[in-house]
Amino acid sequence: MLHSPLLEVPHGFTTRAGGVSPAPFDSLNLGLSTADDPANVQENRRRVLALFGNPPQAGLCQIHGNLVHVVETAGEWKGDGLLTATPGLLLRVSVADCYPILLHDPVKGVVGALHAGWRGVVSGILPKALALMTSHWGSRPDDIRVAVGPGISGPHFQVGPEVLELFEQVELAFARPDPFHPGKYLLDLERAIRTQAQREGIRPPHYWALGRCTYADPAFFSHRRDQGQTGRMWALIMLPGP
Incomplete structure (x- = not known):
């Protein structure tokens, strides 16, 4: 389990180590939507949740x-982001190249978890979550911590011109031509996330990225x-329980 030095609440980003699943899901596969044996996934989930005290x-x-x-x-919602001010409620998102983003406002006592693939980034899931924290709880950007977990890095994230055009429209096209595939581009998604955070008023010391590439x-x-x-x-986060 990996952690961010910015977040002072229970949280973590899992890796693939520490579970019971065989290849190609070895070993800590937490996805029930995969072809892995559901019994393996449930045991892997049990191990992770036990680290947090088995909360709702x-x-x-x-x-x-x-x-x-x-x-x-507790429950399941259709979407890509969760925010709460409820102590003891564990938020989680699932990833395998998309970026997980964890949020914490220590002043208002709010946490969040976001699943940010390229569609989520270009459509502004992080700015939307930050705006919701402000409107719902009165959070101030100066106080919010943003922690970004592992995701596919620019040198390995190839996109076509149609995707690049969407990022150009929102001035987040941090990309270069793929030298081995004419007409394709290598897009730096984490830089786009960082730029969005800065535009929304997140102070640089309150932004942290793990900087490890899931592909490589x-x-x-x-x-x-x-x-x-x-x-x-x-990626998981919660406010300490009562």
């Missing part, structure tokens, strides 16, 4: 968009590298 959980049926929910109870680093699952035959990781 809020999860997502992820749709690669920018829909963010304010939640107060065998410690992580990668949907693109493994051509879909791979597991899923979680």
Whole structure:
């Protein structure tokens, strides 16, 4: 389990180590939507949740968009982001190349978890979540911490001109031509996320990125590298329980 030095609440980013699943899902696969044996996935989930004291959980049926929910109870919501001020409620998102983003406002006592693939980034899931924290709880950008977990890095994230055009429209096209594939581009998604955070008033000391690539680093699952035959990781965060 990996952690951010910015976040002073229980949280973590899982890797692929520490579970019971066989290859190609070895070993801490947390995705029930994969072809792994569900019994393996449930045991892997049990191990992760035990680290947090088995609290009630809020999860997502992820749709690669920018829909963010304010939640107060355990359950599952359709969308790609969760925010809560409920102590003891564990938020989680699932990833395997997309970027997990964890949020914490220590002043207002709010946490959030976002699933940010390229569609979520270009449609502004992070700015939307930050605006919702402000409107719902009165959070100030100066106070919010943003922690970005492992995701596919620019040198390995190839996109076509139609995707690049969408990022150009919102001035987030941090890309260069792919030297080995004419007409394709290598897009730096984490830089786009960081730029969005800065535009929304997040102070540089309050932004942290792990800086490890799911595609290049065998410690992580990668949907693109493994051509879909791979597991899923979680990013989790909660306010301490009463």
